[in-house]
Amino acid sequence: MAVKYSFVTKWQLKALLQDVWDAIYDSMEWPQWWHGVQAVIEIEKNDARGINGVRNYTWKSVLPYKLTFNMRLTEKELLQRLKGIAFGELEGDGEWLFTEKNGIIYIQYNWNVVTTKKWMNTFGFLLKPFFIFSHNAVMHWGGKGLAKKLGTTLLKGQIN
Numbered sequence: 001m002a003v004k005y006s007f008v009t010k011w012q013l014k015a016l017l018q019d020v021w022d023a024i025y026d027s028m029e030w031p032q033w034w035h036g037v038q039a040v041i042e043i044e045k046n047d048a049r050g051i052n053g054v055r056n057y058t059w060k061s062v063l064p065y066k067l068t069f070n071m072r073l074t075e076k077e078l079l080q081r082l083k084g085i086a087f088g089e090l091e092g093d094g095e096w097l098f099t100e101k102n103g104i105i106y107i108q109y110n111w112n113v114v115t116t117k118k119w120m121n122t123f124g125f126l127l128k129p130f131f132i133f134s135h136n137a138v139m140h141w142g143g144k145g146l147a148k149k150l151g152t153t154l155l156k157g158q159i160n
Contacts, residue, residue, distance in 0.1 A: 001121055002091075002114035002115055002116060002121055003114060003115050003120065003121055003124035003125075003128060004112075004113070004114050005111070005112070005113050005114070005115070005128075005131065005132070005135070006110075006111070006112045007109075007110070007111040007112075007132075007135055007136075007139070007159065008108065008109070008110055008111075008159075009107075009108065009109040009111070009139045009142075009143075009157075009158070009159045010106070010107065010108050010109075010156070010157070010158040010159075011106075011107040011108075011142075011143040011146065011154060011156070011157050011158075012104055012105070012106055012107070012154070012155040012156040012157075013104070013105050013107070013146065013147055013150065013152050013153075013154060013155060014103055014104055014105075014152050014153075014155060015105050015147075015150045015152050016105075017079055017098060017100045017105055018079065019150050020098060020105045020107065020146070020150065021078075021079050021098060023146055023149055023150065024082065024096055024098075024107070024146075025050075025076075025082060027040050027055055027057075027071075028040050028042060028055070032149075033145040033146065033148065033149040034141060034142045034145045034146070035138075035141040035142075035144075035145055036059055036060060036061055036137070036138040036141050036142070037057065037058075037059060037138075037142075038058040038059065038060050038066065039056075039057070039058040040055055040056070040057055040058075041055065041056040042054075042055055042056075043055060043056055043070060044072075046073060049076070050073075050076050051073045051074060051075065051076050052072065052073065052074070053072070053073055054070050054071065054072045055070065055071055055073075056068065056069075056070050056088075057069060057070070057071060059138060061134035061135070061137050061138045062133070062134055062137050063130060063131075063133075063134045067089050067090060067117075068088060068089055069086050069087065069088030069089045069090040069091075070086070070087050070088045071084040071085065071086050071094065072084055072085045072087070079098060080097070080098055080099075081095065081096065081097055081098070082095070082096040083095040083096075086113055088116070089115070089116055089117050090113040090114070090115060090116065091113060091114050091116055092111070092112045092113030092114055093111075093112055093113075094109065094110065094111045094112075094113075095109070095110045096108070096109050097109075097110070104155065109139070111135075115131075135159075136159045139157075139159050140157060140159065143157040144157075
């Protein structure tokens with residue numbers, strides 16, 4: 001039986017909204033600055049609206065396993081919101097939200113997925129706290145990496 005996970009990650013940075021947006025939207029570059037993102041491969045290009053492309057992501061955290069899944073970008077509201085559908089070793093959806101207030105960029109990532117790997121589902125009742133810890137570590141690395149890429153500091157990072 002698939003195990004469900006729901007996460008909300010919040011980052012705050014003093015940066016230009018366009019720069020933050022560009023860094024998140026261009027996920028092909030994530031392995032350059034986001035520790036834990038081992039590879040991003042473009043499977044299908046985005047259409048003229050900048051959506052419907054598919055990318056394959058390989059992630060590695062503090063635990064001795066990797067996760068590989070595809071994401072199809074399904075919605076894009078420029079400088080405000082990105083939403084995609086995950087399929088593969090994780091299935092579900094992810095949504096990036098961006099707001100700016102007084103020169104501070106507020107980023108929120110909502111991630112709602114189920115696992116499809118048999119061993120993860122079989123032992124999910126026991127390993128779920130470790131999987132949550134692993135996710136949180138990767139998201140912490142992402143916030144720190146984004147800040148470093150943009151030449152600023154992560155003002156606040158919160159992962160629930």
